[in-house]
Amino acid sequence: MSLKAENISFSYIDQKMVFKDISFTLQAGEILSIVGPSGTGKSSLLKCLAGLIPLNSGKIYFEDELLPNPRDLLIPGHPEIALVNQLFKLDEYFSVRENISNQLHHLNNEDRKEFTNELLEIFELESLSEVKSREISGGEQQRLSMACALAKEPKCLFLDEPFVHLDVHLNKKIEDYIRELAKVRNMSVVLVTHNGVEALSWSDRIMVMSNGEIKSNYTPHQAYFKPKNLFEGRFFGELNSVYINKKQVLFRPNEYTLMANEKALKIDVSWKNASFKGTYFANYFRLENGKTIVLYADEELKKTKEIYVTK
Numbered sequence: 001m002s003l004k005a006e007n008i009s010f011s012y013i014d015q016k017m018v019f020k021d022i023s024f025t026l027q028a029g030e031i032l033s034i035v036g037p038s039g040t041g042k043s044s045l046l047k048c049l050a051g052l053i054p055l056n057s058g059k060i061y062f063e064d065e066l067l068p069n070p071r072d073l074l075i076p077g078h079p080e081i082a083l084v085n086q087l088f089k090l091d092e093y094f095s096v097r098e099n100i101s102n103q104l105h106h107l108n109n110e111d112r113k114e115f116t117n118e119l120l121e122i123f124e125l126e127s128l129s130e131v132k133s134r135e136i137s138g139g140e141q142q143r144l145s146m147a148c149a150l151a152k153e154p155k156c157l158f159l160d161e162p163f164v165h166l167d168v169h170l171n172k173k174i175e176d177y178i179r180e181l182a183k184v185r186n187m188s189v190v191l192v193t194h195n196g197v198e199a200l201s202w203s204d205r206i207m208v209m210s211n212g213e214i215k216s217n218y219t220p221h222q223a224y225f226k227p228k229n230l231f232e233g234r235f236f237g238e239l240n241s242v243y244i245n246k247k248q249v250l251f252r253p254n255e256y257t258l259m260a261n262e263k264a265l266k267i268d269v270s271w272k273n274a275s276f277k278g279t280y281f282a283n284y285f286r287l288e289n290g291k292t293i294v295l296y297a298d299e300e301l302k303k304t305k306e307i308y309v310t311k
């Protein structure tokens with residue numbers, strides 16, 4: 001076990017709790033995502049877990065030791081826990097390369113150079129390596145912050161909305177690298193995002209947070225195919241909701257067939273339009289009650305009059 005939160009609660013102002021009574025355990029090497037709407041307390045939770053802001057109540061254990069209260073420390077935080085958020089402090093008068101290599105004093109010169117080059121390559125910062133960090137863009141600073149955090153070789157890496165400025169290929173490259181590090185170094189990762197779709201591929205486990213509480217704990221497969229309700233399911237991609245015999249049925253746009261199927265639920269539909277998404281078409285249909293559903297297919301389903309939900 002890497003980190004354990006026991007009944008933790010936190011507020012900035014006494015009366016208004018940001019989150020309350022949260023408990024969970026993070027295993028060594030585990031990648032956990034916390035997904036939830038804006039303003040629900042995710043970033044504040046990460047700062048508390050990193051030992052940067054003090055709890056109102058509850059306890060956090062890091063490798064079986066109580067995390068010190070930040071009020072008792074000259075510099076809040078823990079040397080083995082790295083948090084990357086918008087406030088990550090880069091040394092703005094140092095170059096991109098120096099920002100990374102300055103985190104690597106624990107290595108000899110040769111290893112330091114090799115690891116710095118590896119991180120510059122992974123985060124695609126090679127062409128900017130000699131530029132001062134204050135002279136690079138917001139997205140580049142975000143990538144550099146992640147590289148610096150990884151250079152510290154932390155036992156716990158906390159990432160707050162790391163995808164905001166990343167394009168698709170870089171997202172996949174960084175995901176693969178961090179997953180590999182988590183496995184090889186037994187580094188635990190907590191990822192906070194309001195975009196559950198990205199959390200699906202990154203995570204071993206996903207917690208849904210709303211109104212300052214952890215509402216659900218899913219595997220990525222459960223979060224996608226078996227969400228508890230429409231609110232949670234919609235974080236992880238488009239989700240249809242239909243009422244059949246007064247019972248709500250939730251199904252993904254790919255959980256259907258066009259072939260008559262006695263075991264599946266038949267729904268009468270009329271095609272509205274389709275939008276081209278590159279690898280598929282999102283086909284929008286009107287139901288008898290006027291509601292809309294979406295189905296993914298590799299063509300426009302203009303002639304389709306009925307579908308069979310395979311849920």
Ligand SMILES: Nc1ncnc2c1ncn2[C@@H]1O[C@H](COP(=O)(O)OP(=O)(O)OP(=O)(O)O)[C@@H](O)[C@H]1O
Binds near residue numbers: 012013018036045
């Ligand atoms: N420094 C602060 N002082 C007072 N209130 C704050 C402070 N930072 C955040 N809050 C409030 O605490 C609540 C939780 O904010 P937090 O940033 O933790 O949520 P979040 O889920 O991470 O949101 P987002 O996804 O928009 O970043 C919000 O109501 C926010 O306005």
